[in-house]
Amino acid sequence: MSDWLIPYLVFNGNCEEAVNFYQVALGGETQILHFADAPPNPAFPIPDQVKNLVMHAELRKDGHVIRFSDTFPGNPYNTGNNISFSLEFDSKEATKSVFDVLSEDGTIEMELQETFFSPLYGKFSDKYGIQWQVSCMVK
Numbered sequence: 001m002s003d004w005l006i007p008y009l010v011f012n013g014n015c016e017e018a019v020n021f022y023q024v025a026l027g028g029e030t031q032i033l034h035f036a037d038a039p040p041n042p043a044f045p046i047p048d049q050v051k052n053l054v055m056h057a058e059l060r061k062d063g064h065v066i067r068f069s070d071t072f073p074g075n076p077y078n079t080g081n082n083i084s085f086s087l088e089f090d091s092k093e094a095t096k097s098v099f100d101v102l103s104e105d106g107t108i109e110m111e112l113q114e115t116f117f118s119p120l121y122g123k124f125s126d127k128y129g130i131q132w133q134v135s136c137m138v139k
Helices: 013-028 090-101
Strands: 006-011 029-034 054-061 064-070 085-088 107-113 121-125 133-138
Touching: 006 013, 013 029, 013 054, 013 064, 029 090, 090 107, 090 121, 090 133
Parallel strands: 006 064, 085 133
Antiparallel strands: 006 085, 029 054, 054 064, 107 121, 121 133
16 A cells, blocks of 8 residues: 555536646646546446546645545535545455444445446545545556
């Protein structure tokens, strides 16, 4: 685990603008993935008005990472709840263990599951209201 505690900033439709702003201000390299870039999933079709929103972005510089995304339309968005912490682990076992402990008595937004970008990924707020994302690094 090199970068295991990563801030994750969420925006309300202007994420790409924000990522570009932070890159100019801080330097580094960016990678931006839009909702339209995800493989099609008939169970979860992406509405046209969402396709150009940022599903996931990263700004990397000197071994440091900040992650970003737009909130999915219809999800609550308030300044102050637009940051979470992202934890990455080298194994499914470590990912599951931390997910189970941190999410206990919290609110699970997305159960721990395989996604196209991670063998295991989950999202939740812990019992103190802190938002977390945990994932297993792709190998």
